[in-house]
Amino acid sequence: MKYILTALLMTSLTACAGAAAPPVGGLQVTEAWARATPPNAPVAGGYLTINNQGSADDRLLRVESAASQRVEIHEMSHDDGVMRMRELVDGLPLPAGQMTSLKPGGLHLMFIQPKQPFVAGQTVQATLVFQQAGTQTVSFEIRALDAAEHGAKQH
Numbered sequence: 001m002k003y004i005l006t007a008l009l010m011t012s013l014t015a016c017a018g019a020a021a022p023p024v025g026g027l028q029v030t031e032a033w034a035r036a037t038p039p040n041a042p043v044a045g046g047y048l049t050i051n052n053q054g055s056a057d058d059r060l061l062r063v064e065s066a067a068s069q070r071v072e073i074h075e076m077s078h079d080d081g082v083m084r085m086r087e088l089v090d091g092l093p094l095p096a097g098q099m100t101s102l103k104p105g106g107l108h109l110m111f112i113q114p115k116q117p118f119v120a121g122q123t124v125q126a127t128l129v130f131q132q133a134g135t136q137t138v139s140f141e142i143r144a145l146d147a148a149e150h151g152a153k154q155h
């Protein structure tokens with residue numbers, strides 16, 4: 001059964017070659033969403049999970065999106081008991097065989113100066129630029145402001 005599934009998968013991958021966003025370099029991106037914003041919000045948080053199924057380390061170098069002025073990769077750090085955000089200027093390491101989750105209160109993407117408010121139910125597109133695996137364009141589902149656990153206040 002496993003062989004059949006693999007064969008089917010490979011067939012569909014071949015069929016999709018050249019189309020929109022085939023999986024690249026063994027990196028699987030799931031759970032991409034962004035937080036809805038009130039009008040004129042200076043930033044919006046973006047979250048996703050990247051599973052590096054390959055045998056080589058990779059790195060998310062940067063993220064590009066037409067939906068905002070720019071996109072930064074942020075981590076949270078404790079600074080004298082205060083949570084602060086810090087930009088990962090060298091990108092985000094994606095060790096081989098590991099799943100890296102960006103979520104509220106932890107690692108996240110920051111859409112700086114959204115050009116339009118992020119409206120729940122809509123989507124925004126962003127292109128992930130990897131060191132090894134090339135680029136992958138991902139659709140982020142926009143969820144209501146209070147959608148997520150904690151972290152809203154930190155922005």
Ligand SMILES: [Cu+2]
Binds near residue numbers: 074085108109110
């Ligand atoms: Cu941030």
